[in-house]
Amino acid sequence: MALPSSARLRHLTLKGGYPTAFSELDLCDGMAAFKxxxxxxxxxxxxxSHDLARGIAALLRENGRHLVKVRFERNDLSQPSAAVILEALLKCHLLSELSFVGNHLNKRNIETLAEVVRSLRNLKKLTLDFSFSNGGPFGPIAKALESNTSLEELSLKACQIQFEMLFEALHTNTTLRLLDLTLCKMTINEVMHLARALTFNKGMRTVLLPYCRLEDEGIVVLANAMAKNNTLEKLDLCFTWCSTQDVMAFCRSLKNNRTLRSVGFGLTRGSDQERRELSHQLSQHECYGRIALRWRDADLHTTDDGAES
Known part of the structure; x- marks a missing residue:
């Protein structure tokens, strides 16, 4: 890695999961060559080791004037090591994409991450999947999102946070376009906060909620919010059990909403009569092609993957 021929390398990916051993000292020496x-x-x-964390931090600072994408994933970071790396990220002023996946942070490091979100004016995509558990202190990041004017995509897959704080930030944030909450479990109260945020938010285009196990009441609340929202284009509720009544609630909302182009549902339960009535509602409100259901029914002509024919 330290060879002169590699010194002008622009893209570096180090991926583990293999039995090959490596020397942290040699790795640090090699990384020092990249400018x-x-x-x-x-x-x-x-x-x-903290030495390796310092070596990575030195690399980030050295390349801070031209780094545009940085990804850390499942690195078994200690909190002191995370602190050193996060501080170095503050020097990456051109950074547009940051992933910090499967690395849990304490409150102090979350505050530093919030400062990264607040200070990096070019940051457009932030991925924090599997990084928060047991209602972790998300408040500092939510506060940073309130005034952020660059971030367009935020992914929080399988995170357990105080979702009310995140959804409150969406009331004022106008730049976020995509919110991925796949595998996030939310209470009905949190879903109501999301629905209220989508009522006011004027920037969001896509909200992904697969595997969130929302209750019928929560799905209907989201449907009612869509009657007032005029910017969202895609809402994904796949792999969540829902009733025909849930789908009908969206049919009614979409009657006056021409912006929402795609609503994906999980397995939909209902009697034959309810399915026939739903088919009528889909046709009456011109929702075929906009609502995707995951059942096979001769009347609905739905394929195995949820697409309609």
Whole structure:
């Protein structure tokens, strides 16, 4: 890695999960040679020593003037090591994409991450999947999102956070376009906060909620919010059990909503009579092609993958 021929490398990906051993000292020496990196990915490689964390931080600072994409994934970071790396990210002023996946942070490091969100004016995509559990302190990041004017995509897959804080931030945030909450379990009260946020939000285009196990009441609340929202284009509720009444609630909302182009549902339960009535509602409100159901029914002509024919 330290060879002169590699010194002008622009893209560096280090991926673990293999039995090959490596020397952290040699890795640090090798990384010190890179001065022109634009992307840096450190995936499934454990950062077991503070020396390695400092070496990575030095690389980030050295390349901070041209790094646009940085990814860390499942690195088994200690909190002191995470702190060193997060501080270095503050020097990456051109960064447009940051992933910090499967690396849990304490409150102090979350505050530093919030400062990263607040200070990096070019940051457009932030991925924090599997990084918050047991209602982790999301408040500082939510506060940063309130005034952020660059971030367009936020992914929080399988995170357990105080969702009310996130959804409150959506009342004032106008730049976020995509919110991915796949595998996030929410209470009915949190879903109501999301529905209220979508009523006011004027920037969001896509909300992904697969595997969220929303209750019927929560789905209907979201449907009612769509009657007032005029910017959202896609809402994904796949792999969530729902009733025909849930789908009908969306049919009624879509009657006056021409912006929402795609609503994906999970397995939909209902009697034959309810299905026939739903088919009528889909046709009456011109929802065929906009609502995708995951059942096979001769009347609805729905394929196995949920697409309609």
């Amino acid at each position: 022109t990196l634009e992307t840096f990915e450190f995936l499934k490689v454990h950062i077991t």
